[in-house]
Amino acid sequence: MIPDAIKKFIDAFSRLPSIGPRLATRLAFYLANLNKNDLKNLEMALHQLATINRCEKCFFVSENRLCFVCSNPDRNQKTIAVVEKETDLLSIEQTGKFKGHYFILGEVSPRKTLDVAQRLRLQYLKERILKELGGRAKEIIVALNLDATGDYITQIIIQEFKNLAEKITRLGRGIPTGGEIEFADSETLASALERRV
Numbered sequence: 001m002i003p004d005a006i007k008k009f010i011d012a013f014s015r016l017p018s019i020g021p022r023l024a025t026r027l028a029f030y031l032a033n034l035n036k037n038d039l040k041n042l043e044m045a046l047h048q049l050a051t052i053n054r055c056e057k058c059f060f061v062s063e064n065r066l067c068f069v070c071s072n073p074d075r076n077q078k079t080i081a082v083v084e085k086e087t088d089l090l091s092i093e094q095t096g097k098f099k100g101h102y103f104i105l106g107e108v109s110p111r112k113t114l115d116v117a118q119r120l121r122l123q124y125l126k127e128r129i130l131k132e133l134g135g136r137a138k139e140i141i142v143a144l145n146l147d148a149t150g151d152y153i154t155q156i157i158i159q160e161f162k163n164l165a166e167k168i169t170r171l172g173r174g175i176p177t178g179g180e181i182e183f184a185d186s187e188t189l190a191s192a193l194e195r196r197v
């Protein structure tokens with residue numbers, strides 16, 4: 001009933017966050033009706049994503065060896081906010097209240113624990129603290145979502161980094177339902193950062 005190209009598109013796009021089969025189907029038909037030039041531009045944009053690099057310190061996307069935070073000498077590298085996703089970093093940046101460095105752990109699926117890649121990233125953070133900060137960070141802020149999964153991962157991080165930081169804090173309560181950083185408005189997030197515990 002539906003051509004293969006459309007089926008393949010729907011299949012690939014329904015797996016993306018926030019896009020279910022219905023939206024993927026709508027998108028497929030919408031895009032199939034676009035002119036060739038617009039489609040070519042989209043194709044280019046997707047293609048360029050595949051060439052993007054990661055900051056070798058914090059794993060944020062970057063065109064250079066270091067991202068815009070890690071390469072800024074005015075940022076305090078002894079205070080490190082551990083976040084799940086790039087969008088969490090951007091949300092915190094938008095508050096303008098954080099002048100430290102970040103560390104991107106990678107997205108944690110609900111009710112799951114850390115995977116091998118995430119464990120390796122944490123190992124890498126430990127080595128970085130040992131090598132670059134003389135074995136002790138001033139503060140590690142675990143800025144994960146305030147839900148059961150976030151709580152669980154926070155406990156793992158506290159256990160593993162208790163000897164590598166003067167203090168380990170997390171965001172203050174107050175982020176609304178679901179506790180997702182990504183959806184908190186800037187003011188709420190700023191106050192959760194200020195009231196970290």
Ligand SMILES: [Zn+2]
Nearest residue numbers: 055058067070
């Ligand atoms: Zn970086």
